[in-house]
Amino acid sequence: CPAPFLSPNDFPSTGGYVPGRFCSNVTPELTCCLPCPTDKYLYSDGFVRSLEVGYWWNIPSFICQIFLLVTWLVLPPEVSHRHYLSIGICIFLTILHLSFIIPLGTKPDICWNEITPSDMNSDNSCAVSGGMLSLGAMGVGVWLLLRSLWIHLRVCWDVKETKVLRYAAHGVGIALPILFLGLSLGITGISYRLSTTCVPNDRYSFLTWFGWLTAFGCLATLIQIVTIFFCLWVYLRAFFRPGGESTLQSTAGSTIGKSAMEIDAPPRKKVAWKRVKSVLKSQWRSILLCIVVAVSTIFYGTVFIATGKVAGTTNKNSKELQEWALCLVLNGGDKTPCGSVAPIIGINEDAVRAVWPIAGLTGTLTFILMIRRDMLTGW
Template sequence: MAAPGNGNATCPAPFLASSNFPPRGGEIRARFCLPVTRNESCCLPCPMTDWVFSDNFQRLEPTANYVGIASLVCNVLLLLTYLVLPEEKSHRHYLSIGLTVSLIVLSIAFVIPLGTKPDMCFDTLTPDNMYTDTGCAWTGALLLAGAMGAIVWILLRSIWTALRIMFDFRRTDIFQWVSIALGVGIPGLFLAVEMGTIGVSYKLGNICLPSGPEAFVAWYVWLVVFAGLSAIILIATIAFCLWKFAISALAGAGVSTHKSTASANSAALTEPEPGQPPSKRAMKRQKRVEWARIKKVLRLQWRTI
């Protein structure tokens, strides 16, 4: 891209002097500038991505939007299966529904720019924000709500699985209402804080992101924290299952080591006579039962992975 004239000898091309573009609107904090004197800064023209990234970025940028269309279609179909099919066929669960709805909201944020085709810049240096571009406000709000919602619902699912597997937690009705309150309340709280105090603007691509230095602590750090907790709980749950399986396999016991499946496993196993070691067939059957349970747990974790 050809560099525009800078109008000021203190700024080498393609940088422009900020004094030539006084703040009249847009997201001033999102300007990509470097101070050169006490009263002067040199800034890259908007959009910054044209100068920071290679020429392939503009060609590859719409890929994320088209992926958003595919994600939207798949998640809408998944949500329809939850609504239409019986529970035993669709495996409908409030944790799955919450995650699916969050992913739909997130996908819509990537689809909107395909229709609005935003200009992204208020002037030569300044990106648009949610006050100067309606599409920015919508994509930013949907991204905030969808991304945080998906992370929170994944964390809640990891906690639910850990409670059921590791502690045989049975008060599922209480956990359901607590999960719904947190799954809706936490994303709503972050959305209100971000949109009300920090705001969103065009920083990278055609979707608005939280702007300003406060956004890192107020939003990005919390995404990493919640995702990290989900990963830790997931690893602990898998390790617990593998540990139980290893103990059962080494001991050669014919009785399940997990309370919640004791009755099911005892019906599937042939108990040896009192005082007699279990037969090889019983040991193999026990290992198959334990391994089937572990595979079931692992399949439940694909969303967190």
């Protein structure tokens, strides 16, 4: 194979994540692979640096989550406003951010050999960071769904909190993330696909992990939207209903007449508007929490789409990719004249570059939504 490409025949067929090699058939008899790590060839220098900087945003998010957890542990409930649904989200957010912080300290060698990325079986940092990412992300999705479902039951159906519901929520919130972690590790596996945190491999990843994560996030958002529209429908119905029993009549007693109806409309509309504002005021934190998790889901989707398109393009052996590879060979491995391969394989570097730090700030945004003045004065 011409430099910088390497022949897979010169390397063992075991060790690391062999399907993660970036290889293509030059001729029916010749297959060549890009050296590992492939990021420095496939993407622009600014793209790789942006991913590295994005990892550091997880540190303040991790600190914010620890502060919330310690506050709920130390301060009394009337001051800390602790609730098990909020605690569950924060615990798994802490695990999620740790999966990005660990590589900052371990500085893992993401390559098993010159063409093969490492996986959970060949690198301890990969096993730990990838396992925590799978567990943390799925846990956040599950607990957010439980939070949205509880708000819906409480507001729309006036369901009271019981020990049975509390224990059921704890069981589901702990068992489901562990179950999907086992599926990811046992069936899909994890490896270095993009940057220094391991993610689930392409094989069955949508069925065993990412598809469920997306479903939980979308379902939580849908339930939250239904809850808000239900509240608006109930309270605005009084706002637009002509005539009927007045607010003053229901309060004072029995008078029915034109004068009562005339003075009823403005107060009734004011009461309806106050109720709508009260509902929105009580729900805006949960609505924004759904948005935050949706942004995180977009981040994971971007990672999977990017890695999937890379593998699919090499298998298709596209003409554009061949031209890029030829340019790389003619320039002695210097990618500068050839440009980034990301547009060829359909990856929007700017979108990934923007999403990465936002994902790192998920914990900080959650902290802003959950912090109360009573917590600070309580300390």
